[in-house]
Amino acid sequence: DAGVTQSPTHLIKTRGQQVTLRCSPISGHKSVSWYQQVLGQGPQFIFQYYEKEERGRGNFPDRFSARQFPNYSSELNVNALLLGDSALYLCASSLRTEVIEKLFFGSGTQLSVL
Amino acid sequence: GNSVTQMEGPVTLSEEAFLTINCTYTATGYPSLFWYVQYPGEGLQLLLKATKADDKGSNKGFEATYRKETTSFHLEKGSVQVSDSAVYFCALASLGRLYFGRGTQLTVWP
Numbered sequence: 001d002a003g004v005t006q007s008p009t010h011l012i013k014t015r016g017q018q019v020t021l022r023c024s025p026i027s028g029h030k031s032v033s034w035y036q037q038v039l040g041q042g043p044q045f046i047f048q049y050y051e052k053e054e055r056g057r058g059n060f061p062d063r064f065s066a067r068q069f070p071n072y073s074s075e076l077n078v079n080a081l082l083l084g085d086s087a088l089y090l091c092a093s094s095l096r097t098e099v100i101e102k103l104f105f106g107s108g109t110q111l112s113v114l
Numbered sequence: 115g116n117s118v119t120q121m122e123g124p125v126t127l128s129e130e131a132f133l134t135i136n137c138t139y140t141a142t143g144y145p146s147l148f149w150y151v152q153y154p155g156e157g158l159q160l161l162l163k164a165t166k167a168d169d170k171g172s173n174k175g176f177e178a179t180y181r182k183e184t185t186s187f188h189l190e191k192g193s194v195q196v197s198d199s200a201v202y203f204c205a206l207a208s209l210g211r212l213y214f215g216r217g218t219q220l221t222v223w224p
Binding site: 004031033035040041042043044045048055056058090092100103105106107108 | 118120146155156157158159160203205207209210211212213214215216217
């Protein structure tokens with residue numbers, strides 16, 4: 001079975017632009033989470049979705065939004081990009097929200113904001 | 115609140131040396147604890163976990179014991195290999211999300 005897949009792998013944007021990152025979970029997984037990993041730091045929780053509903057949100061501004069589709073894939077949108085949004089964005093999937101002991105991560109999308 | 119503190123890196127060792135990476139946590143209740151590893155250019159991989167006090171997680175020669183009295187979950191390996199070179203993250207789980215430490219870069223020389 002394929003693991004968690006994310007696209008694109010790398011992205012370069014300029015300040016003020018908008019970006020959409022995509023994630024396909026492992027087949028059968030209904031929960032998707034997003035994390036931001038700034039260089040030299042540990043990942044920080046952004047969102048969690050389960051069955052197309054938001055189940056958790058981290059301490060990020062409203063410029064960050066996400067959604068989950070009927071096939072359980074997910075998109076993360078970031079508007080009005082700032083230099084500080086440059087980071088590795090990780091998607092993770094699990095069977096259910098509470099099954100965090102079996103959380104699988106994708107390889108991430110490296111976003112550079114110039 | 116929930117937080118994880120990891121020892122500062124980088125850590126540089128010779129092959130077959132003993133490894134310890136310290137991790138302490140602050141949390142409400144008794145969270146599950148994890149060690150994740152990140153190889154260059156890759157995402158996070160679960161290395162080991164422990165779900166309650168005194169549990170010992172182990173995998174690939176790595177071990178960590180959940181110590182409630184010291185709120186710690188230190189990672190150890192008796193004999194590191196060059197292939198263990200990576201960044202290691204300690205994390206705790208609460209309400210469906212993970213809280214990570216800053217990560218510790220490990221480099222092992224032959």
